[in-house]
Amino acid sequence: MRRRLAAIAALIAASSLLAACTPDRTQIEPSDPSVTGLLSEAPADDVAPEDAAVYAQEVVWDSCGRLQCATIQVPVDWSDPNGSTIDLELNRRPALDQDARIGSLLINPGGPGGSGKELTEGVVTSAGEDVVQRFDIVGFDPRGVADSTPLACGDADVIDEYYLTDRTLDTEAALEEARQITAEFAEGCRELSGPLIENVDTSSVARDMDVIRAVLGDDELYYLGYSYGTQLGAVYAELFPQNVGRMVLDGAVDFLLPGEEFAAGQASGFEGSLMNFIDWCLDQDTCPLSGSPEQARQQVYDIAIQARDVGFESLDGDPVNGNLMVYGMVITMYDEGSWVYLEAGLDEVLRQGTADIFFQLANFYLDKDTNGEEYNSNSQWAFTAISCVDNLETEPVTLEEANAFRETIEEASPTFGWWFADTLGCDGWPWTAKEPVTALEAADDAAPILVIGTTNDPATPYAWAESLTEQLASSTLLTYEGEGHTAYGRSNQCIIDAVDGYLVGGEMPVSGKRC
Numbered sequence: 001m002r003r004r005l006a007a008i009a010a011l012i013a014a015s016s017l018l019a020a021c022t023p024d025r026t027q028i029e030p031s032d033p034s035v036t037g038l039l040s041e042a043p044a045d046d047v048a049p050e051d052a053a054v055y056a057q058e059v060v061w062d063s064c065g066r067l068q069c070a071t072i073q074v075p076v077d078w079s080d081p082n083g084s085t086i087d088l089e090l091n092r093r094p095a096l097d098q099d100a101r102i103g104s105l106l107i108n109p110g111g112p113g114g115s116g117k118e119l120t121e122g123v124v125t126s127a128g129e130d131v132v133q134r135f136d137i138v139g140f141d142p143r144g145v146a147d148s149t150p151l152a153c154g155d156a157d158v159i160d161e162y163y164l165t166d167r168t169l170d171t172e173a174a175l176e177e178a179r180q181i182t183a184e185f186a187e188g189c190r191e192l193s194g195p196l197i198e199n200v201d202t203s204s205v206a207r208d209m210d211v212i213r214a215v216l217g218d219d220e221l222y223y224l225g226y227s228y229g230t231q232l233g234a235v236y237a238e239l240f241p242q243n244v245g246r247m248v249l250d251g252a253v254d255f256l257l258p259g260e261e262f263a264a265g266q267a268s269g270f271e272g273s274l275m276n277f278i279d280w281c282l283d284q285d286t287c288p289l290s291g292s293p294e295q296a297r298q299q300v301y302d303i304a305i306q307a308r309d310v311g312f313e314s315l316d317g318d319p320v321n322g323n324l325m326v327y328g329m330v331i332t333m334y335d336e337g338s339w340v341y342l343e344a345g346l347d348e349v350l351r352q353g354t355a356d357i358f359f360q361l362a363n364f365y366l367d368k369d370t371n372g373e374e375y376n377s378n379s380q381w382a383f384t385a386i387s388c389v390d391n392l393e394t395e396p397v398t399l400e401e402a403n404a405f406r407e408t409i410e411e412a413s414p415t416f417g418w419w420f421a422d423t424l425g426c427d428g429w430p431w432t433a434k435e436p437v438t439a440l441e442a443a444d445d446a447a448p449i450l451v452i453g454t455t456n457d458p459a460t461p462y463a464w465a466e467s468l469t470e471q472l473a474s475s476t477l478l479t480y481e482g483e484g485h486t487a488y489g490r491s492n493q494c495i496i497d498a499v500d501g502y503l504v505g506g507e508m509p510v511s512g513k514r515c
Contacts, residue, residue, distance in 0.1 A: 049207055052081035055214050059090075067091045067120060072215055074143065074208045077199050079434050086149035086196060088208060091117045092138040093124045102504065103245075104216045105135035106209060108142070110227025110251070112202070113382035115139075115146040123224070126489030128500035135222065135503070143208055144193075144200040145382045151200065152192035153185065153381040156374050162424070163366070163380060166308050166322045169422050170406070172399050179396060182428035189385060200382070201389040201433035206236040210243060220245030220447070222503065226486045227251040227460055230451070234472060237443035244446040246503050249475075251486035252451050252465035256439065259393075260408050265461045267413035267420050273333040273458035274300065274415055276483060280336075281343055288347040301415045303349050304329070308418075312355035318372055320355040320362070326419045328358030331365040333458045335490065336483040388429035392436055397427045440471045449475040450502050450509070452495070456483045479514040491515065 054073055061068040070092075073085035095101040109119040120139035124132055131137075141148040153159065162185050169175055189197045209232070213221045222245045225233040230249035237244050257265070278296045281287040289296035306312070308322025320328075332342035345357035360370065367376045402421070410417030443449075449472050453465025462479070469477040480487035480495050487495045494515030501507040 047081045049078050049081045050210075052078075052211075054081075054085065054211050057215055059215050061092070064091060067093055069117075072211065074211050076149075076196055077434075078204050078207050086143060088140055088143065088149075088212070089117060089147040090138060090140045090212065091120050092136050093120060093132070094136050095132070095134055097133045100134055101136070102134045103136070103218045103220075103222055104138045104213075105131065105222045105224055105503065106138050106140070106212060107223075108140075108225045108229030108232055110225070110229045111145075111379060111383050112142070112228045112232075112386035113145055113379035114228075115141050115377065115379070117141050117147060123489065128496040130500045130504045136216075138212070138216065140208075140212060142200075142205045142386075144196055144385065145379070146377055149196060150193075150378050151189060151197060151382050151385055152378065153189040153385075154192065156368075158185075158188065159375060159381060164321065164323045167422050167424070169402060175397060175399060175402060175427070178424055179428035182424055182426070183430060186385075186388075186429050186431075189381065197385055198389065198431040199434075200386045201436070202232055202235050202386065203239065203433055203435040203437055205232055205386075206239050209236055210240050213243060218245075219243075221247070223247045224488070224503075225249055226488075228253055230460075230468065231255045233449075234440060234443065234468065235437045237446040237449065237472065238437050238440050239442075241442050241444070241446040244443075244449070246447065246506065247449045248452065248488065248499055248503065249449060249468070250452040250488045251457060251460040252453055252468040253460050254464040254467045254471070255390075256471065257464070257467070260405065263405070263420065264408055264412040265463060266459065267409050267417060269458040269461040270330055270333055270416055271413040273456060273483065274329075276336075276456060277333065277339050277342060280339060284343070286347070287343060288350045297415055299350075300329070300346065303346070304415065304419070307355070312349065312353070312358075314356040314359035315354055316356070318359055320359050322419065324362040325355065325358055326416060327365040328355070328361035330416070330458075331361050334485040384426075388426035389431055389433050390436070391426040391429065392432055392438070394432060397425075444473040446472075446474050448508050450478060450499065451475045452478045452480065452487050452499070454480045454482055454484060454487050454491070457485050459485045476508050476511055478509050479512075481514055487515075 052075060054075065057072060059070045059072055061070045068091060070090045072088050074088055075081050076084050076086045107119055107123055108116050116139035120137055123137050144151040167178065169178055221243050223233050230251060231253045233247050233249045275293060278289060278293050281289055282296060289299055304322060304325050307320055307325035312320040314320055328345060329342060332338040341361060345361060348357050349355050359372065363370060363372045367379050368374065369376060406421040409420045451465055451469045453462045455462050465477060469475045478498055480491045482491055488499050492515055498509040498513060
C-alpha cells in the first residue's frame with residue numbers, strides 16, 4: 001500500500017522546471033547508425049544489460065550556446081538490451097581548469113520529470129567554485145522527459161481535464177470513476193508514446209545513467225541529485241554499487257517508506273511550512289491575515305475550500321478552482337524567498353475577491369504559459385508516468401482504505417489534507433516496473449555517499465533524510481537548518497564548503513554536521 005497511497009499525494013512533489021518537448025522524436029527506433037550496427041551482434045536473451053551495445057557508442061559534442069550538447073541512445077526496454085533505442089539528450093559545461101579536471105559530475109533536478117539540461121546552467125552558477133573548476137557539469141533529460149524521446153499524453157485540454165478537475169473521492173462510485181479515468185489517461189499516453197510509457201521507471205533511468213558514465217569515459221559515477229534525484233541516486237547505488245564514486249543526495253526521498261507514512265510526512269511538511277509562513281506574515285505590516293496563527297490558518301483554509309466549492313475569477317476572467325488554488329499556494333513554499341508571493345496572493349483574494357496571482361503561480365507550478373493555455377514541457381505527465389510505473393501496488397483502493405487515508409492526511413495537514421485525499425493517484429495505472437528496487441542492500445558496498453536534509457523542507461521532510469541515511473550504510477547526513485526545498489546552491493556557504501570538500505577533495509563532513 002506504500003506506493004498506492006503515496007501516489008494519491010504525488011503531484012505535490014513535481015518540479016516546475018522549464019523544458020521544451022520535441023514531438024518529432026516520439027518514434028522509437030535505433031536512430032544512431034553506430035549503435036544500430038551493433039544491435040545484431042547477439043540475441044537479446046544472451047545479453048546482460050551491462051553488456052548492451054549502447055555501452056560502445058561514441059559521444060559527439062556540439063556547441064549549443066554557452067554549453068555543449070550531445071545525443072546518445074539507450075534501450076527503450078532494458079529487458080531487451082540490444083533492442084530498439086530511444087534518444088537521451090545531454091549537455092555539459094566543461095571544467096574550467098582542464099589540467100586539474102577530475103571527471104564528470106552528472107546532475108538531476110528531481111520531479112520526476114524535471115529536465116536535467118535545464119539545471120546545468122543553474123548548477124554552474126550556484127555551485128562552489130572548486131566544483132565548476134574541476135568537473136564537467138553534465139545534465140541530461142531522463143527517458144521520456146523534455147528533449148529526450150518524450151512521453152506524450154494528449155493536448156492541453158486532455159491534460160487539464162485530468163489534472164485540474166476538482167473531484168471528491170469519498171464514495172465507491174467516485175473511486176471507480178477515478179480508477180477508470182486514470183486507466184483511460186494511461187492508455188491515451190500509450191497510444192501517443194508507444195512502449196516507452198511502460199519503461200520510464202527509476203531503475204531504467206539508473207541504467208541509462210550508467211551508460212552515460214561509461215560513454216563519458218568515467219570509471220566511477222560522480223553525481224549530484226536533488227529531491228527525486230536522490231531516489232534515482234540511491235537506486236543507482238543499489239544496481240551499480242561498484243561504480244559509485246562521490247554521490248550527493250540533497251533533499252532526500254525515502255521511497256521505501258510505507259504509503260501512509262510517506263504521504264503524511266509530505267502533507268505535514270507543507271502544513272509546517274504554511275505555519276512558518278503565517279508566523280512570518282503576521283509580523284509584517286502588510287500581512288492580509290489576522291488574529292492568532294490558528295485563525296490565520298483557518299483563513300487560508302477557507303480560501304482554498306471556497307475555490308474548490310465556488311471558485312474565484314482571475315483578473316482576465318479565468319476560473320481558479322481548488323486544484324489551481326492549492327498549486328498556486330504550495331509552489332511558494334519551496335523557498336522562503338517566495339513567501340512574498342503567497343502574501344500578495346492572499347491579499348488579492350481577501351481585498352479584491354479575485355485570484356489572478358494564484359492563477360499565475362499555478363501556471364508556473366504546472367509549467368504552463370502565462371495565459372494557462374499551453375504547457376511548456378511534458379514534466380507534469382512524465383511525473384505521473386514515472387511515479388506510477390514505480391508503484392508496485394496494483395490492487396484497487398477500497399473505500400475503507402480511502403477513508404482511513406483521508407483521516408490520516410487531514411490530521412497531518414488540516415489545511416491541505418482534503419486536497420491530498422482527492423487527488424488522482426496511480427489507482428488504475430496499467431503498468432509496473434520490471435526491475436523494481438524494494439530494498440537498499442547491495443548499496444552497502446558503495447563508496448561513501450553524502451545525504452543532505454533541510455530541517456524545514458516541505459516537499460522532502462527532514463525525517464526522510466534521516467531514514468535514507470540509515471538505509472544507505474555508507475552514507476553520512478549533512479543538515480541545513482533552514483526553510484525550503486533542498487540546500488546545496490540555495491542555502492549558505494557552510495553547505496557549499498562541506499559539499500565541495502567532499503566532491504573535490506573526498507573529505508566527508510563529520511557525522512552530525514549542521515549548517
